[in-house]
Amino acid sequence: MSNLSTNMTTTDVGTTTTDVGMTTTDVGTTTTDVGTTTTDVSITTTDVGMTTTDVSMTTIDANIINPAKESAKSKKSRIEPMANLTSSYMKQFLFIDLSNGQIERVPVPELLYDDYIGGKGFGARILYDRLAPGIDALGSDNLLMFMTGPLTGTIAPAMRGCVVTKSPLTGIFLDSYFGGSFSPEIKYAGYDGIIITGRAEKPSWIWIDNEIVEIRSATGLWGMDSLKTNHAIKEELGDDTVKIATIGQAGENGVLFSLICCEYNRQAGRGGAGAVMGSKNLKAVAVRGTRSVKISDYQAFEKAHQKALVELEKSAEVEALRIAGTASAVEYANETGLLPNRNYKNGTFAKASDLADTGQRKHLWLGASACMGCPIRCSKMGAVRLGKYKGIVTDIVEYESAALMGSNLDISDVRAVAHLVKLCDLFGMDSMSTGGVIGFAMEACENGLLKNYSIPESVDLSFGSVKGAEYIIRSIANQDNKLGKLLAKGVKKAAQALGGNAEDFAMHTKGLETPGWGPRGASGMGLAYMTTDRGGCHQRGFPISYEVAGVPWKGKILDPLSPCDKADMVASLQNYSAGTDTLVKCDFGSFGISAATYAEMVSAATGRKISPEIITETGERIWNLVRLFNLREGIDSSKDTLPPRFVREALPDGPASGHSITEKDMLYMKQEYYRVRGWSKDGIPLHDTLKRLRIRHEQNNENESGAA
Amino acid sequence: MSTFIKTNFDLCTGCGICQLACSMAIVDADAWDVEHENKSKVPDSDFCTTCFTHGYNPRLARLKIINKRENLYHKPVVCNHCENAYCMNVCPAKAYERDKNGYVLINAKKCVRCGICVEYCPENLIYIDPITKKAVKCDMCNGDPTCVKACPTGAIELAVRVNKNKDDDSGEHV
Structure with missing residues (x-):
C-alpha cells in the first residue's frame, strides 16, 4: 500500500510529453532492431504526438528499476497534461530481457491503442513487428507476452488476459487465454x-x-x-496475496504442449506457451500491484456495466454455465454425435452422462468458484472424497478435458479423469493436447506401432486404461523414457516419427491437437478448424451453435452437413472473436454481453470512442495480420486442412452417421472462405484487403503483399 | 436497530466483485485534497476524474477474501464494527468514534497517522491510506454497503444485530 505514493511519481513520468522525433518508443528498444522498415510501433508515436515516457528511462540497475531516480530526472521536462487522460489503460508495457537482465518500462504507442485496442491485438502486432521470420520458438529470440485488455481489472464482467508468443508446437502464432486473477494484477x-x-x-x-x-x-x-512452486514463492515473499504464473516440470522439460498455470486452476493452456517460458529458464512470474485501474467516464461506465449484468442474467447459456459449467456440454455433444470416442473414430459415448454434470455433481463438486470480477462462476470446485484418488482437490472437469481425457480414451470414471487432468495441471501440460496425444498413442499401440518403445508389460496402453493414460502423462512430463520423448512433440511430429499409417489417425490441424468436437456432423466447425489462426482450435468461432443448434445465420437455417454458406459465418465469427479478444473477453461472457455493450464499456473506460463496428473491423485487421505472420512462418493453403480421419472415414454413429467432410467439401469451403476474406485462391490476403484494413506490412516480400 | 455485514463462505465464489465495487466507492475527499494541493495537478494519477475515487483494485478495498485449498474455499472477511473494538481502544488520539448506528468510524481530522490501530485489528482490516497516510477502514457506506449491493451470490449480506448484549449476533436478514 505504501507504494502508492511512489506510484504518483512514476505516473508523472508517464505523462511527460516528449519532443517530436523520438523514435525510441519502438517496443523493445533494447533488442536488435528487427524489421525497422515496418515497425508499426515506431511510426506511431510521431504521428500522434502522444505523451510518452522519457526515453532515457533505461535501467539504472541491471535488475531493478528505481522509480525515484527516474522521476527526478524527468521532472525537469515535465509539462502539465493538456486534457483529462484518465483511462483504464496503464499506458506502459514492462519489457524484460532475460539474457542481459535489462528491464524497461516502455510507453504504449497511441496507434497500438487506435488500431489494436488491447490483448490479442497488441500481441499480434508486436509479434509481427519484432519477431524475425523463422526463429526457433524455443530460442532466446522468441517473445513471451502477457497481455491485458482495456477492461481487464475493472468491474466489467468476465475479462481475462492472454499469452501471445510463437508456438513451439505449431511454429505459428499463438494466443492462449487465461482467467483467474493474474491478469488484473498486471494492470494493478x-x-x-x-x-x-x-x-x-x-x-x-x-x-x-x-x-x-x-x-x-x-x-x-x-x-x-x-x-508447489506457487506456494513456495508465496512463502518466500511472505505474502499469499501475490498472483503467480508458473510452469511445471513439463515446461522445464520442453514438452511442446506445456502450459502456464495462472493462480489457481486457470491456465494459458494451448499451444505450448509453457515450453517457451521453460526455454527462457523462467519458472514463474509473480506480481503484486497496488495501483488502481481508473475509468474515464464513470457514470457512463457504470451504466454500461449494469447493462452487461442484465444481459448476462437474460442469457440461457450463461445460466447453464452458472449451474453446471461446461460439463453440461458432454451430453449435448453426445446427443449430436460430436463427442470424440476412441481417438475420434466415433462421435458418441455410451457412458457420457458419467462424465457430464450429473456424474461430476455426484462425485466431485462442492461449490462454485469464479475468476476475478466474474458473476458467471462457471468453475465448480470439489474434491475426490473416496476411492483410489481420495483427497485430491479438483476444479470442474471442463468439457474439453472430459471429452479428450475421458470419452476419447474410453474412460468413464469421472474421478479417474479428474485425477488425470489434475496430473496434467500439476506437471503443467495442456489436458486437451495431452488427451489427444494419449488417444493417438493408444491407437498406435492397437496398430502395433509402439513395439520399439519398450513399454513395461505391466502397462496396458489400450483404450479405457486409466493406468496406461497415467503412464503416458508421467512419461511425457518427466521425459524419462523413449515413449515420453516421442509424444512430448505432439501428435503431428510423433506421427511423422512413427511412420507407417500413423499420420492417418494423427488428429491435429497445423500441429495443434483437435479439440473435443468432432466436426463430421458440422461442416462449418470443420472449416473453423481448417482456418483458425493458431491451428486446430474451437474458440475462434464455434459454428456448432448455429448449424447444429438450428439457430439461423443471417436469417437462414444452415444444413450442418452441407459445405454451402459456411464461409461467411466462420469468417464473421472469427472477426468478432478476434475483435473482442482485444478486450480481453471471456467467451462465456460473450454469450450474454452484446457487442454494443462491450463497445460502451470500452468507450467509457478508456475515453476512446469504440463502436461494435470498430471491434469487428479490428478483429478482421488482426486476423489478416496474423495470417501474414503465419504465411511468413511457412504456412500455405495446403495446411488449411482437416485430419484425414474426418475426410476419409465416415462417422459411424450419431445423427450425422455416414457423413464425412470430403476433399471436395473442404476445397469448396476453403475457396469460399478465401473469397469472403479477400484473400487470393492460395489464401494470401490481397493488397486491397490489407489497404482497406490499414495494415502495415512488409511490402518487399511478394509472398505477403497480395501479389496474387 | 443495528445492522452489520454477515458473511457466508459457502456462497462466496471469490470473484472479488465486492472488493472492486468497494475500491471504486471509496470517496476519499481528504486524500483528494492532499493530492490536489501538494501536486497542484489535475487528478490523472491517483483518482478518477469523474468520481473522485481511486479506481478499481481489490487491494484498496476495505474488505478481504481469503482463498484456501486451491480456491475450494473462499472466505469473505469484513469489519465487524466490534462492540469491544480494539482499534478504538488503542487509538491514542481518540480519532475513533461510534456513530448512532453503532458503526466504528475514524475521524480523519483527529488521526495522527501513528498506525497503532492497524497493528491491533485481528483481521487486518484497518488500512493506511496511500496518500494521506492516515488510518482508514470500512464505514458501512452509511448503512447501505456497496459491497453487499454488488455481491452476486449473497455471500455478504446486511443483517440486523439482535440481542447484542447476550452475545447472540447471529442476526436475522434484512
Missing part, C-alpha cells in the same frame, strides 16, 4: 502487458512489485510442480 502493478525475451543463464523467476522488478534465482524451484 501498472502495466498493460509484460513482454519477455532472451534466456536467463540459470533458472529464474520474475518478481514484479509495482515498479520494482527483480529477477530472482529459481534454482530451488526447478523441478517442482506448478502448485
Whole structure:
C-alpha cells in the first residue's frame, strides 16, 4: 500500500510529453532492431504526438528499476497534461530481457491503442513487428507476452488476459487465454502487458512489485510442480496475496504442449506457451500491484456495466454455465454425435452422462468458484472424497478435458479423469493436447506401432486404461523414457516419427491437437478448424451453435452437413472473436454481453470512442495480420486442412452417421472462405484487403503483399 | 436497530466483485485534497476524474477474501464494527468514534497517522491510506454497503444485530 505514493511519481513520468522525433518508443528498444522498415510501433508515436515516457528511462540497475531516480530526472521536462487522460489503460508495457537482465518500462504507442485496442491485438502486432521470420520458438529470440485488455481489472464482467508468443508446437502464432486473477494484477502493478525475451543463464523467476522488478534465482524451484512452486514463492515473499504464473516440470522439460498455470486452476493452456517460458529458464512470474485501474467516464461506465449484468442474467447459456459449467456440454455433444470416442473414430459415448454434470455433481463438486470480477462462476470446485484418488482437490472437469481425457480414451470414471487432468495441471501440460496425444498413442499401440518403445508389460496402453493414460502423462512430463520423448512433440511430429499409417489417425490441424468436437456432423466447425489462426482450435468461432443448434445465420437455417454458406459465418465469427479478444473477453461472457455493450464499456473506460463496428473491423485487421505472420512462418493453403480421419472415414454413429467432410467439401469451403476474406485462391490476403484494413506490412516480400 | 455485514463462505465464489465495487466507492475527499494541493495537478494519477475515487483494485478495498485449498474455499472477511473494538481502544488520539448506528468510524481530522490501530485489528482490516497516510477502514457506506449491493451470490449480506448484549449476533436478514 505504501507504494502508492511512489506510484504518483512514476505516473508523472508517464505523462511527460516528449519532443517530436523520438523514435525510441519502438517496443523493445533494447533488442536488435528487427524489421525497422515496418515497425508499426515506431511510426506511431510521431504521428500522434502522444505523451510518452522519457526515453532515457533505461535501467539504472541491471535488475531493478528505481522509480525515484527516474522521476527526478524527468521532472525537469515535465509539462502539465493538456486534457483529462484518465483511462483504464496503464499506458506502459514492462519489457524484460532475460539474457542481459535489462528491464524497461516502455510507453504504449497511441496507434497500438487506435488500431489494436488491447490483448490479442497488441500481441499480434508486436509479434509481427519484432519477431524475425523463422526463429526457433524455443530460442532466446522468441517473445513471451502477457497481455491485458482495456477492461481487464475493472468491474466489467468476465475479462481475462492472454499469452501471445510463437508456438513451439505449431511454429505459428499463438494466443492462449487465461482467467483467474493474474491478469488484473498486471494492470494493478501498472502495466498493460509484460513482454519477455532472451534466456536467463540459470533458472529464474520474475518478481514484479509495482515498479520494482527483480529477477530472482529459481534454482530451488526447478523441478517442482506448478502448485508447489506457487506456494513456495508465496512463502518466500511472505505474502499469499501475490498472483503467480508458473510452469511445471513439463515446461522445464520442453514438452511442446506445456502450459502456464495462472493462480489457481486457470491456465494459458494451448499451444505450448509453457515450453517457451521453460526455454527462457523462467519458472514463474509473480506480481503484486497496488495501483488502481481508473475509468474515464464513470457514470457512463457504470451504466454500461449494469447493462452487461442484465444481459448476462437474460442469457440461457450463461445460466447453464452458472449451474453446471461446461460439463453440461458432454451430453449435448453426445446427443449430436460430436463427442470424440476412441481417438475420434466415433462421435458418441455410451457412458457420457458419467462424465457430464450429473456424474461430476455426484462425485466431485462442492461449490462454485469464479475468476476475478466474474458473476458467471462457471468453475465448480470439489474434491475426490473416496476411492483410489481420495483427497485430491479438483476444479470442474471442463468439457474439453472430459471429452479428450475421458470419452476419447474410453474412460468413464469421472474421478479417474479428474485425477488425470489434475496430473496434467500439476506437471503443467495442456489436458486437451495431452488427451489427444494419449488417444493417438493408444491407437498406435492397437496398430502395433509402439513395439520399439519398450513399454513395461505391466502397462496396458489400450483404450479405457486409466493406468496406461497415467503412464503416458508421467512419461511425457518427466521425459524419462523413449515413449515420453516421442509424444512430448505432439501428435503431428510423433506421427511423422512413427511412420507407417500413423499420420492417418494423427488428429491435429497445423500441429495443434483437435479439440473435443468432432466436426463430421458440422461442416462449418470443420472449416473453423481448417482456418483458425493458431491451428486446430474451437474458440475462434464455434459454428456448432448455429448449424447444429438450428439457430439461423443471417436469417437462414444452415444444413450442418452441407459445405454451402459456411464461409461467411466462420469468417464473421472469427472477426468478432478476434475483435473482442482485444478486450480481453471471456467467451462465456460473450454469450450474454452484446457487442454494443462491450463497445460502451470500452468507450467509457478508456475515453476512446469504440463502436461494435470498430471491434469487428479490428478483429478482421488482426486476423489478416496474423495470417501474414503465419504465411511468413511457412504456412500455405495446403495446411488449411482437416485430419484425414474426418475426410476419409465416415462417422459411424450419431445423427450425422455416414457423413464425412470430403476433399471436395473442404476445397469448396476453403475457396469460399478465401473469397469472403479477400484473400487470393492460395489464401494470401490481397493488397486491397490489407489497404482497406490499414495494415502495415512488409511490402518487399511478394509472398505477403497480395501479389496474387 | 443495528445492522452489520454477515458473511457466508459457502456462497462466496471469490470473484472479488465486492472488493472492486468497494475500491471504486471509496470517496476519499481528504486524500483528494492532499493530492490536489501538494501536486497542484489535475487528478490523472491517483483518482478518477469523474468520481473522485481511486479506481478499481481489490487491494484498496476495505474488505478481504481469503482463498484456501486451491480456491475450494473462499472466505469473505469484513469489519465487524466490534462492540469491544480494539482499534478504538488503542487509538491514542481518540480519532475513533461510534456513530448512532453503532458503526466504528475514524475521524480523519483527529488521526495522527501513528498506525497503532492497524497493528491491533485481528483481521487486518484497518488500512493506511496511500496518500494521506492516515488510518482508514470500512464505514458501512452509511448503512447501505456497496459491497453487499454488488455481491452476486449473497455471500455478504446486511443483517440486523439482535440481542447484542447476550452475545447472540447471529442476526436475522434484512
